Amino acid sequence: MSVNIYATDMLLVTIITLSLIKYATLECIIDNRTPNNDFEIELHKDLLCNYKMFEPPDKRLTQIDVRVVLKYFNFDDKEELFTIDTWMYMIWNDPRLKWNPEDYDGIDRINMRSMHIWTPQPFLYHKEDFYEYESLYYPVRCTIISTGNVTCIPRATHTVLCKTTLDNWPFDAHNCTLKFSIREGVKDNMTFVSMTRGEYIYGSYNTTGWNIVDFKIMDNLTGNIKLSLTFITERQALGIAAVVITPSITLAALTVSSLFLDVKDNIRLALATFSLLSSFQLLDIISEILPHQGSDSPTILLFIRSSIVISTFSICLCLILRSLRGRGRQPYRWVTSFNNYVSKSRLNFLLLLQYQTLSELSSDETEKLEGWFVFTYIINNVYTITTLVVYLILFIVYIPRPQPLK
Incomplete structure (x- = not known):
């Protein structure tokens, strides 16, 4: 009999202890939600309601401003392969993504996945990539301003065959050009314009054995070529x-x-x-x-x-x-x-x-x-x-x- 009473007391003590621990930890929960979180959720729903992500913002002409940020490059002169790893800033205006900040508690910018809105990423590609899979753009977070301006920064790696000329070796320099085109079958009328004249590239200018001594960008070339990036690499020859x-x-x-x-x-x-x-x-x-x-x-x-x-x-x-x-x-x-x-x-x-x-x-x-x-x-x-x-x-x-x- 005494054993049953002891077991009952232990069970009661355990229940009381667990209840006290649960009650004490309720006040320690941190609420990370912002006051306008509900407005942001509502804004996302309103913007994407009836939004057709496969249609361009302007069916006649959609202008995309571009700035290239070079993060890494490598030139394998033995295989004659030039590889760049870039962030490509793309900015355009989509009137369908405009809103009045006063209607959403003053929110003037939000972030969205590129898979939920129209972006030029799937259409722009480098057709002469040595490794085609490296030229794919993966989904990124895009920043949208209340005026409808959209900024996406896809990161991609491109490898192109670059012929070497050795007449001035070891001070040889090589022109390696990447030409970006619009994929066939896309009827969207898009134009790509460099954002700044004279200063197009930022980031890494040298790697083991090579330096980038000059860089040129050309936009809206003949045919379906929309961008042309030319890198002049020079061997570190001292x-x-x-x-x-x-x-x-x-x-x-x-x-x-x-x-x-x-x-x-x-x-x-x-x-x-x-x-x-x-x-x-x-x-x-x-x-x-x-x-x-x-x-x-x-x-x-x-x-x-x-x-x-x-x-x-x-x-x-x-x-x-x-x-x-x-x-x-x-x-x-x-x-x-x-x-x-x-x-x-x-x-x-x-x-x-x-x-x-x-x-x-x-x-x-x-x-x-x-x-x-x-x-x-x-x-x-x-x-x-x-x-x-x-x-x-x-x-x-x-x-x-x-x-x-x-």
């Missing part, structure tokens, strides 16, 4: 230039400097040989970092190729002049005539670059070698001046440099 361009110029300077040494100096032959072998080694390094796409060859390769040819001729010339200087017989008559013609004509400046005077030779050597001595100097000086001019032209034509924006 690191590559230090590995490719600087050594190329250094090796060229090394080849030229060797020409100012005497042909019998072993250092001259060593410098020219070192420059030649280093040029081949530089080509091996370039082959590892050079993009393999593109039909045109980088001009820096043409510079290195020309430098290899000059270094080869420099080595051959050094060996030939050495052989002539070592002759013990008297020079040929035409050699003597050539030396006299140069010394007595306006070409005598070619004798100013002598590296050794004849007075340092003995009388017997002077008598035998004077002709060959002068002849080799003339030939060497002509080759030196010609090489300087050729390298100057090669530097101007073939050395890549950053292109100024137009």
Whole structure:
């Protein structure tokens, strides 16, 4: 009997305790509802009542103002794919979504899902997307003002094939264009107008290895193309230039400097040989970092190729002049005539670059070698001046440099 009484008391205590806890927590409930929440619900119902979301605001012409916000971009030069991730601000006026704020407790703006109202999102697309599914616009929240102005900010990713040109590598720049059209079968007469002239894009301007140096937007082009976005991307080339361009110029300077040494100096032959072998080694390094796409060859390769040819001729010339200087017989008559013609004509400046005077030779050597001595100097000086001019032209034509924006 006592056990039953104890169980009954415990049940009664439990019920009383739970009742007290429930009563105590009633006052702790937070009411997040705003005073005009009922008016907002009523406004949604009134706006969407008899609203036909598949009909445009104006059947004759619906103007959509556009601003592009670039959040991210990537250029894969190996696959020649340009990818952008954008927010596209779209603003237009829909007279069917107007209301008087005084009738709804002063509410002058509301948010609605894009799936409940007419928007230009399903109609605008980039038909040349490499990955078509990435160009889809997903439902977003649109802001509606009491005047009927609607603002939607869809986010989308677009990937397009962008042909690479490598003639100015590593300072190569590429034009990648995305053309947005109206889907076929849509009879809505829509026009897209950029909101601001001169400042169209905000957000990210660089990514790993690339910079966006310029951006152009064109609207209402011919045909069904409504928007055209052109991005000019430039490679971040300072690191590559230090590995490719600087050594190329250094090796060229090394080849030229060797020409100012005497042909019998072993250092001259060593410098020219070192420059030649280093040029081949530089080509091996370039082959590892050079993009393999593109039909045109980088001009820096043409510079290195020309430098290899000059270094080869420099080595051959050094060996030939050495052989002539070592002759013990008297020079040929035409050699003597050539030396006299140069010394007595306006070409005598070619004798100013002598590296050794004849007075340092003995009388017997002077008598035998004077002709060959002068002849080799003339030939060497002509080759030196010609090489300087050729390298100057090669530097101007073939050395890549950053292109100024137009």
